[in-house]
Amino acid sequence: GQQLNQSPQSMFIQEGEDVSMNCTSSSIFNTWLWYKQDPGEGPVLLIALYKAGELTSNGRLTAQFGTTRKDSFLNISASIPSDVGIYFCAGRSYSGTYKYIFGTGTRLKVLA
């Protein structure tokens, strides 16, 4: 099935560092979302973006809706150990119904 391209695939960072990840698509989306998934759990919504160029923050997290509508970016500032997990982007598309197309995921590990 279709998946969006996320990079990096995984990353190890030191506690306190900032993290950046991105997501690209060959299709245009009207909504971009970022989810975090912990082992054995379902994805938890972090940020939703609705307009090209939009920049939205949620605590230490900041996400941007790319101006081409084919990409999105997530930044985490001053990472802490509980930021560990897999981050997924998702684009919401409409083809008779709304559905989410998910990215391949970025696995984040924070070293204390």
Place this chain on the structure above:
Amino acid sequence: ETGVTQSPTHLIKTRGQQVTLRCSSQSGHNTVSWYQQALGQGPQFIFQYYREEENGRGNFPPRFSGLQFPNYSSELNVNALELDDSALYLCASSLGQGRGTEAFFGQGTRLTVV
């Protein structure tokens, strides 16, 4: 805590068997979607139910079917299980489909087919 609950949490079935997974949506949410997440992959859209009707389907064969009940809870049924059906099955509920109606996911059901 999203208010979306799935049962069972884990399940082991034999190839060829049938399985039913259940989802209780968040209070007031009338739309339920099901996703399959293989190990190391992002979730893949299976289908969506809105007010008890299927209103969208991903690239999954007919042996994947579902139901939504008047209280908006939902079931996912898979017939003739194959080894590749082993995955985490996620249910997501939302209120309608417009802006501000993002989906909230349950914890998933881990299905293992042997």
